[in-house]
Amino acid sequence: xxxxxxxxxxxxxxxxxTVDRALNDRxxxxxxxAARIKTLAAEMGYKPNTxxxxxxxxxxxxxxxxxxxxxxxxxxxxxxxxxxxAYDSLSDFGIIMExxxxxxxxxxxxxxxxxxxxxxxxxxxxxxxxATKKVRDALNDMVKTGIQIVCCNLDIDDVAxxxxxxxxxxxxxQTAGGIIGMTTHGESNLGIITSSHALYFHEMxxxxxxxxxxxxxxxxxxxxxxxxxxxxxxxxxxxxMLLENNNIDSLYFVTGGTTGGLxxxxxxxxxxxxxxxxxxxxxxxxxxxxxxxxxATIDQQPFTQGATSVRTLFESIMSKxxxxxxxxxxxxxxxxxxxxxxxxxxxx
Amino acid sequence: xxxxxxxxxxxxxxxxxTVDRALNDRxxxxxxxAARIKTLAAEMGYKPNTxxxxxxxxxxxxxxxxxxxxxxxxxxxxxxxxxxxAYDSLSDFGIIMExxxxxxxxxxxxxxxxxxxxxxxxxxxxxxxxATKKVRDALNDMVKTGIQIVCCNLDIDDVAxxxxxxxxxxxxxQTAGGIIGMTTHGESNLGIITSSHALYFHEMxxxxxxxxxxxxxxxxxxxxxxxxxxxxxxxxxxxxMLLENNNIDSLYFVTGGTTGGLxxxxxxxxxxxxxxxxxxxxxxxxxxxxxxxxxATIDQQPFTQGATSVRTLFESIMSKxxxxxxxxxxxxxxxxxxxxxxxxxxxx
DNA sequence: ATGAAAGCGCTAACAT
DNA sequence: ATGTTAGCGCTTTCAT
Numbered sequence: 001x002x003x004x005x006x007x008x009x010x011x012x013x014x015x016x017x018t019v020d021r022a023l024n025d026r027x028x029x030x031x032x033x034a035a036r037i038k039t040l041a042a043e044m045g046y047k048p049n050t051x052x053x054x055x056x057x058x059x060x061x062x063x064x065x066x067x068x069x070x071x072x073x074x075x076x077x078x079x080x081x082x083x084x085x086a087y088d089s090l091s092d093f094g095i096i097m098e099x100x101x102x103x104x105x106x107x108x109x110x111x112x113x114x115x116x117x118x119x120x121x122x123x124x125x126x127x128x129x130x131a132t133k134k135v136r137d138a139l140n141d142m143v144k145t146g147i148q149i150v151c152c153n154l155d156i157d158d159v160a161x162x163x164x165x166x167x168x169x170x171x172x173x174q175t176a177g178g179i180i181g182m183t184t185h186g187e188s189n190l191g192i193i194t195s196s197h198a199l200y201f202h203e204m205x206x207x208x209x210x211x212x213x214x215x216x217x218x219x220x221x222x223x224x225x226x227x228x229x230x231x232x233x234x235x236x237x238x239x240x241m242l243l244e245n246n247n248i249d250s251l252y253f254v255t256g257g258t259t260g261g262l263x264x265x266x267x268x269x270x271x272x273x274x275x276x277x278x279x280x281x282x283x284x285x286x287x288x289x290x291x292x293x294x295x296a297t298i299d300q301q302p303f304t305q306g307a308t309s310v311r312t313l314f315e316s317i318m319s320k321x322x323x324x325x326x327x328x329x330x331x332x333x334x335x336x337x338x339x340x341x342x343x344x345x346x347x348x
Numbered sequence: 349x350x351x352x353x354x355x356x357x358x359x360x361x362x363x364x365x366t367v368d369r370a371l372n373d374r375x376x377x378x379x380x381x382a383a384r385i386k387t388l389a390a391e392m393g394y395k396p397n398t399x400x401x402x403x404x405x406x407x408x409x410x411x412x413x414x415x416x417x418x419x420x421x422x423x424x425x426x427x428x429x430x431x432x433x434a435y436d437s438l439s440d441f442g443i444i445m446e447x448x449x450x451x452x453x454x455x456x457x458x459x460x461x462x463x464x465x466x467x468x469x470x471x472x473x474x475x476x477x478x479a480t481k482k483v484r485d486a487l488n489d490m491v492k493t494g495i496q497i498v499c500c501n502l503d504i505d506d507v508a509x510x511x512x513x514x515x516x517x518x519x520x521x522q523t524a525g526g527i528i529g530m531t532t533h534g535e536s537n538l539g540i541i542t543s544s545h546a547l548y549f550h551e552m553x554x555x556x557x558x559x560x561x562x563x564x565x566x567x568x569x570x571x572x573x574x575x576x577x578x579x580x581x582x583x584x585x586x587x588x589m590l591l592e593n594n595n596i597d598s599l600y601f602v603t604g605g606t607t608g609g610l611x612x613x614x615x616x617x618x619x620x621x622x623x624x625x626x627x628x629x630x631x632x633x634x635x636x637x638x639x640x641x642x643x644a645t646i647d648q649q650p651f652t653q654g655a656t657s658v659r660t661l662f663e664s665i666m667s668k669x670x671x672x673x674x675x676x677x678x679x680x681x682x683x684x685x686x687x688x689x690x691x692x693x694x695x696x
Numbered sequence: 697a698t699g700a701a702a703g704c705g706c707t708a709a710c711a712t
Numbered sequence: 713a714t715g716t717t718a719g720c721g722c723t724t725t726c727a728t
Contacts, residue, residue, distance in 0.1 A: 400706045
């Protein structure tokens with residue numbers, strides 16, 4: 001039988017209330033007594049029982065806010081599924097969650113959503129932060145008021161958050177580089193489509209890929225465009241790229257814009273000439289994995305990212321402790337047409 | 349506020365005890381009243397609060413037995429980590445778990461372990477079942493006495509278990525076939541090392557791979573040995589295979605024996621001649637992914653298999669309901685040297 | 697500063 | 713067959 005607060009109370013010759021106050025630093029307890037209780041608890045190997053605590057605090061439940069720049073980005077569908085799944089499984093603990101969705105990387109929009117959540121009152125926040133000074137400051141202000149933050153999918157420097165949950169972007173680029181090098185047998189003229197050099201994490205995917213491709217002297221990066229995560233820009237950009245460089249035989253889509261770019265290839269009927277490498281398992285990618293146009297896509301476990309963000313935040317609030325690791329990296333997985341997710345777990 | 353048993357009691361004009369008895373079919377309640385309570389509960393959207401239930405039943409906790417044929421098989425290290433992780437996170441719910449480890453596929457050994465667990469008394473069982481008639485019968489007998497079963501990593505037909513948690517073996521073979529075909533550019537003389545044709549699931553990996561490779565007319569299966577999951581047999585078999593077939597340029601290790609086989613390659617100094625494809629992320633594979641000998645390995649999420657088995661069993665016992673899906677497939681993931689797991693979640 | 701007691705939602709033992 | 717009550721481990725309010 002594990003040690004309970006009652007056992008400690010008896011051992012310390014005080015009431016359960018006092019033990020609770022001491023152990024949780026609620027104040028109003030003689031420092032000497034508090035110290036005695038704490039050492040006693042440690043000696044007896046006390047571990048608070050989370051579910052009992054959750055039951056007891058059910059009347060003022062933990063409130064979690066979520067802000068995702070998910071609108072118009074099919075990648076986030078799975079992240080949201082993961083968030084909802086974790087929420088479901090935590091509902092017995094009495095938690096309240098509100099998701100707010102926004103489009104793209106507009107900091108003003110994100111600041112607005114933050115304000116709305118603050119108004120309602122929250123204990124914790126899951127966010128895909130936009131890495132600007134204003135957002136950084138706003139987040140740090142929240143932390144000062146006691147709100148705990150977990151970053152999901154996007155990281156941000158110099159914010160006192162609890163954890164970042166997402167992939168290692170440089171590593172994801174390396175993984176892509178590895179599969180590009182191997183499947184082209186080290187002979188290729190590659191076109192790269194990225195969002196913007198300004199987006200640090202997407203740039204990491206390019207750098208990671210290049211660092212590996214440098215080992216393949218006959219893989220040449222022939223062209224390189226920025227499509228700003230916009231499907232139309234990507235569509236037109238890819239069209240131009242392919243028409244202007246008729247030696248390009250493979251394409252590397254770093255992020256958003258993949259759907260538009262694939263459409264361009266189909267409209268040009270250039271499927272047979274090209275090998276395409278992408279990220280994530282969005283619908284357009286799955287279709288073209290089946291058709292054989294996309295050779296491989298790198299998955300970053302979006303479902304797990306969502307679920308783990310919520311769970312990590314919850315545990316962090318409940319236990320009043322930092323998570324054991326600050327950077328919680330999800331796996332990077334190469335998917336071909338045979339192992340794309342149909343009905344495995346971590347997915348649904 | 350969610351509906352509680354108290355709300356239903358009030359609405360039905362009975363006591364909470366009666367509601368509890370009715371909803372849990374504990375008997376000793378007027379059928380009409382029971383029916384009324386049940387429909388009322390459904391109407392009011394009642395969902396039992398798991399954590400309250402767990403607290404209340406803490407005095408006779410759920411006992412879970414685990415039987416794994418993990419001895420001498422490094423693959424299972426991660427499965428066990430997953431099992432222990434799930435156990436930790438469920439310990440507040442008051443569960444007791446006992447793991448029994450055995451070696452290989454000996455049915456008598458497995459029957460013995462089953463008997464030991466039965467003696468101690470268990471409510472649920474996680475097992476890597478050996479698919480023989482005796483084991484099948486023993487498991488079905490247990491189910492009849494009310495013990496719930498979850499199969500982990502290995503499936504078995506005609507057992508009334510709650511769920512199978514593991515990979516789709518045929519699909520894992522297809523995935524391997526895809527990566528072999530792509531990275532060899534469809535030109536290869538392939539040697540296959542499997543455990544035994546008699547082991548259905550390993551055979552599926554061969555069939556799945558062959559089904560895909562048939563699309564690559566210039567990939568030839570040159571040799572094919574059975575190494576019975578034994579490292580020494582594999583070591584010698586691979587040596588012979590490579591010496592007798594000096595046109596073999598790639599190897600496909602279906603399962604156990606990978607460590608021994610890789611050692612044979614090194615001892616023959618044939619690293620440069622070969623491309624190797626394996627399953628799982630056991631230490632020897634990780635080393636040779638780094639060295640470049642292993643091109644890719646197919647991961648099946650062993651940590652998740654362990655954790656999900658325990659969680660599924662626990663939820664199934666607590667809720668007295670079948671899991672939503674009977675076959676819970678873990679993801680199959682292609683790993684190259686850049687995305688093998690170092691410190692991502694799902695792993696540790 | 698400390699103790700006592702009620703209560704979170706549910707189960708189980710005991711009454712009726 | 714049904715009601716009542718104590719209790720699981722913890723928090724919180726109200727006394728002292």
